[in-house]
Amino acid sequence: MDKLVIRGGAVLSGSVRIGGMKNAALPILYACVLVKGKCVIENVPDVRDVTMSIDILKDMGAKIEKIAPTTYEIDCTDVRQGTSRPELVQRLRASYYLLGAELGRFGRAHVSLPGGCNFGGSRPIDQHIKGFEALGARVVMDEDLGTVDCEAPNGVIGDDVFFDTVTVGGTMNIMLAAVTAKGNTMIENAAREPHIVDLANFLNTCGARISGAGTDVIKIRGVRELHGSTYAIIPDMIEAGTYMIAAAATGGCVKIENVIPKHLEAISAKLEDVGVIVEELDDAVIVTGRGQVNATRLKTRPYPGFPTDMHPQMSAMLTRAHGTSIVIEGVYENRFKYAEELKKMGADITVNGHTAVISEVDALHGAEVKAVDLRAGVAMVIAGLIAEGETTITNIVYIERGYDDIVGKLTALGADIKKVSE
Ligand code: EPZ
Numbered sequence: 001m002d003k004l005v006i007r008g009g010a011v012l013s014g015s016v017r018i019g020g021m022k023n024a025a026l027p028i029l030y031a032c033v034l035v036k037g038k039c040v041i042e043n044v045p046d047v048r049d050v051t052m053s054i055d056i057l058k059d060m061g062a063k064i065e066k067i068a069p070t071t072y073e074i075d076c077t078d079v080r081q082g083t084s085r086p087e088l089v090q091r092l093r094a095s096y097y098l099l100g101a102e103l104g105r106f107g108r109a110h111v112s113l114p115g116g117c118n119f120g121g122s123r124p125i126d127q128h129i130k131g132f133e134a135l136g137a138r139v140v141m142d143e144d145l146g147t148v149d150c151e152a153p154n155g156v157i158g159d160d161v162f163f164d165t166v167t168v169g170g171t172m173n174i175m176l177a178a179v180t181a182k183g184n185t186m187i188e189n190a191a192r193e194p195h196i197v198d199l200a201n202f203l204n205t206c207g208a209r210i211s212g213a214g215t216d217v218i219k220i221r222g223v224r225e226l227h228g229s230t231y232a233i234i235p236d237m238i239e240a241g242t243y244m245i246a247a248a249a250t251g252g253c254v255k256i257e258n259v260i261p262k263h264l265e266a267i268s269a270k271l272e273d274v275g276v277i278v279e280e281l282d283d284a285v286i287v288t289g290r291g292q293v294n295a296t297r298l299k300t301r302p303y304p305g306f307p308t309d310m311h312p313q314m315s316a317m318l319t320r321a322h323g324t325s326i327v328i329e330g331v332y333e334n335r336f337k338y339a340e341e342l343k344k345m346g347a348d349i350t351v352n353g354h355t356a357v358i359s360e361v362d363a364l365h366g367a368e369v370k371a372v373d374l375r376a377g378v379a380m381v382i383a384g385l386i387a388e389g390e391t392t393i394t395n396i397v398y399i400e401r402g403y404d405d406i407v408g409k410l411t412a413l414g415a416d417i418k419k420v421s422e
Pocket residue numbers: 023026093094117122123124125126127128129165166167168169170191308309331332333374375402
């Protein structure tokens with residue numbers, strides 16, 4: 001197994017180019033199952049979750065060709081319904097988008113329950129099921145077999161769907177099921193993330209009729225079928241935010257290129273709150289740290305609130321903040337498994353339910369730590385960058401699920417980081 005070895009102390013400087021958004025690329029790849037014809041998807045990030053999804057779709061009969069470093073040609077005309085292999089789909093949560101895509105294309109779906117990062121709490125799909133049932137599907141979950149079967153005997157029929165809780169995956173899955181339904185669908189209490197808008201924009205280029213994406217009410221007029229199209233994925237706001245925090249935590253000055261500043265507003269505002277300078281350009285932000293950051297109070301919320309996927313990275317930086325910080329996880333039951341790993345490095349962090357209290361320490365020291373999930377893993381990278389001495393991070397396959405060439409990008413910014421085989 002590979003591991004990362006980081007020698008802390010470097011002050012990051014220079015520029016880094018952000019790739020396509022993982023959490024937009026995944027639903028868009030699975031959405032191609034709805035399309036009878038060829039799609040060309042550009043700015044696809046080279047990360048494990050994407051390559052695993054491409055393997056799943058190829059295994060089902062999709063013709064997928066990489067025609068440029070971040071561009072794929074995808075033709076799902078010959079995809080066979082219900083043939084996704086459990087050992088493949090159980091490796092990542094996003095495979096559950098096959099439920100909406102198969103239901104929308106074939107009127108039935110069969111997928112093994114998803115895997116993916118477990119934050120020490122359940123990650124249910126009850127709202128997805130509620131939505132499918134509202135659209136006329138019968139849903140059977142077999143907990144023993146770990147499978148979900150959906151069947152719409154009269155085809156998917158548009159209707160109103162009201163989510164009890166804001167869910168990104170649920171919003172995407174119902175959009176996938178509804179775009180070729182008979183009649184119209186309205187999703188209320190929809191998630192508003194930029195990647196929801198990206199999926200809607202992609203589907204509309206294929207002939208779908210979706211309006212309201214990015215607001216909490218999304219309207220979908222069912223169309224008979226979708227045609228192929230060419231589409232470029234939006235930049236990854238979480239990858240961008242991660243490098244923004246790395247720059248701020250090391251007191252450096254870094255230009256983060258190929259971003260949409262509007263998507264980063266909550267992150268930029270919080271960094272300015274702790275004393276960091278963030279300058280916005282058309283498609284870049286420049287982050288300038290000014291030594292020790294100030295403590296803050298942070299609560300994660302669905303977009304446009306502070307992203308839950310940025311919470312571990314913030315905590316890593318706040319271990320060295322002046323004063324005591326409060327971090328409240330407002331989206332998941334529990335996302336604090338990384339706290340024990342930060343404590344191994346000397347952090348003073350106390351977790352109680354949804355809340356962590358992080359008190360100032362003079363320094364973090366290098367240690368042997370592990371990535372316990374994707375964003376927790378990259379939080380350990382940030383902690384390693386600001387720790388004294390050498391930090392070793394194992395389980396880095398988690399990090400590679402969502403970060404393309406993090407070693408190369410950080411090295412180019414002046415970090416002392418290497419990937420070595422254990
Ligand atoms: C997506 O997960 C992302 N994953 C997550 O990013 C991200 O943290 C999350 O959205 C929130 O932004 C992908 O896009 C592949 P949710 P998803 O459904 O769709 C509860 C990363 O680091 N809920 O919005 O699974 C759920 O338990 C990953 O890139 C229900 O109760 O998230 C959670 O508490 C980690 N019932 C909350 O809603 C449901 O049916 C938000 O979940 C669905 C969700």
